[in-house]
Amino acid sequence: MVNFKLLFSIILALKLYTVSVNAQQTEGQFIHKGLLRATSTFATGYMPYNKVNNLYLTGIVEYYTDSKISLRGESFYFFNSLNGDKTFKQNHSIFSGACYHLKTNSHFDPFIGLQTGLAYSQIGRNFSGNAGSNKSFNPLLSPLIGFNYYAPKWFHLFINARYVIGNHLSEQGIIPLNEWNFSFGLGFNIL
Amino acid sequence: MPKYKLSSLLIICLLISGISFSQDTTEGKEGGQFSLGVRNTNSFFTDAGSPGVGFGGQFRIRMGKRINTDWFADYITTNIQSLGLRRDGHIGWSVLFYLNKHPLMEKKISPYFVAGHCFDFTKVTSLSSSVVARERWSSAVQMGFGAHYNVTERFDITLLTQYMNHFGTDIHTDIEIDASGKKFLDVQQRRGSVGLEGHLLTTISLNYRIADLW
Numbered sequence: 001m002v003n004f005k006l007l008f009s010i011i012l013a014l015k016l017y018t019v020s021v022n023a024q025q026t027e028g029q030f031i032h033k034g035l036l037r038a039t040s041t042f043a044t045g046y047m048p049y050n051k052v053n054n055l056y057l058t059g060i061v062e063y064y065t066d067s068k069i070s071l072r073g074e075s076f077y078f079f080n081s082l083n084g085d086k087t088f089k090q091n092h093s094i095f096s097g098a099c100y101h102l103k104t105n106s107h108f109d110p111f112i113g114l115q116t117g118l119a120y121s122q123i124g125r126n127f128s129g130n131a132g133s134n135k136s137f138n139p140l141l142s143p144l145i146g147f148n149y150y151a152p153k154w155f156h157l158f159i160n161a162r163y164v165i166g167n168h169l170s171e172q173g174i175i176p177l178n179e180w181n182f183s184f185g186l187g188f189n190i191l
Numbered sequence: 192m193p194k195y196k197l198s199s200l201l202i203i204c205l206l207i208s209g210i211s212f213s214q215d216t217t218e219g220k221e222g223g224q225f226s227l228g229v230r231n232t233n234s235f236f237t238d239a240g241s242p243g244v245g246f247g248g249q250f251r252i253r254m255g256k257r258i259n260t261d262w263f264a265d266y267i268t269t270n271i272q273s274l275g276l277r278r279d280g281h282i283g284w285s286v287l288f289y290l291n292k293h294p295l296m297e298k299k300i301s302p303y304f305v306a307g308h309c310f311d312f313t314k315v316t317s318l319s320s321s322v323v324a325r326e327r328w329s330s331a332v333q334m335g336f337g338a339h340y341n342v343t344e345r346f347d348i349t350l351l352t353q354y355m356n357h358f359g360t361d362i363h364t365d366i367e368i369d370a371s372g373k374k375f376l377d378v379q380q381r382r383g384s385v386g387l388e389g390h391l392l393t394t395i396s397l398n399y400r401i402a403d404l405w
Binding site for chain 2 (some may be wrong): 065069096117118138170173
């Protein structure tokens with residue numbers, strides 16, 4: 001004769017086990033669905049084709065849709081180049097895209113990402129003299145890599161590195177916007 | 192009620208709840224899915240002879256299990272051998288037909304055929320000592336093949352290749368040599384003549400499903 005009490009107990013234990021496995025988040029992993037972070041810091045860039053160093057003010061907003069994927073928007077405000085305004089008078093840009101976060105069991109959050117963007121650029125004195133405008137909007141593409149380290153509540157540290165691919169096309173000249181870009185700092189965990 | 196009958200009933204109820212939990216809850220609910228995304232488009236084999244790079248975005252509204260629609264806008268710039276530049280703006284829509292019976296599943300590739308229509312604004316500028324520019328509006332049809340890879344249920348990376356054929360006033364470019372031996376871009380617009388111009392577009396896009404509209 002079947003021992004129904006034993007059978008019932010086994011089935012109940014199995015159901016509780018499967019529910020607990022599905023509901024469990026990887027122990028110690030800080031990043032989660034709904035995490036919203038923001039930051040503002042300085043960024044430096046080096047343009048290998050133009051051999052010029054640039055300085056920017058950058059802002060980042062990032063929303064984690066789950067523990068693997070985040071949606072990210074960034075803006076770069078151009079301050080100046082180290083050679084004055086000989087190459088660029090302006091090189092502002094905005095980016096949007098997504099990042100893939102590698103699985104960890106801690107507050108350490110490494111990621112890789114891809115963003116597409118738009119630059120508003122104006123070339124400088126080295127290219128002046130021709131007729132027409134020297135300002136234009138130009139498409140950009142940028143892979144990026146970096147990591148965040150989250151403190152328990154409000155703050156996190158971050159380091160970002162990216163390579164920007166694009167060209168400035170205007171009536172006064174056509175020059176590459178390709179650039180290695182690096183930034184680091186302290187960010188806020190908003191949600 | 193006898194004890195063993197009550198136990199049997201409880202076991203049956205537990206088993207039924209387990210089966211119903213494992214059921215595909217999205218079956219029959221694919222229509223109405225709304226996704227938003229950004230894209231990078233590259234243009235090849237234009238009349239300019241040089242590849243173009245673009246920035247844009249799109250949203251998708253899924254009509255059924257194997258039918259989706261893509262509504263997009265692109266801004267593409269082309270460097271014509273440093274002698275001129277071309278700017279294209281596309282705005283249009285496409286219908287996607289999935290080859291898989293169950294497309295857009297997590298960690299699966301979903302290939303599709305695509306066809307659609309768009310409107311295009313083109314401006315070609317010659318960078319000679321006196322800047323010459325010609326512009327036109329045109330209509331186009333596009334057709335091609337693409338594939339989504341769903342990294343998660345809601346987020347996908349899409350690669351698309353399509354051929355776009357434009358109907359509009361013909362803008363023709365030639366590289367000429369002036370009297371001093373210097374190269375320049377000659378841009379001609381043949382008003383009154385409707386031309387057919389095609390180019391190949393490859394697009395990579397990142398998309399996230401943000402809502403189910405119905």
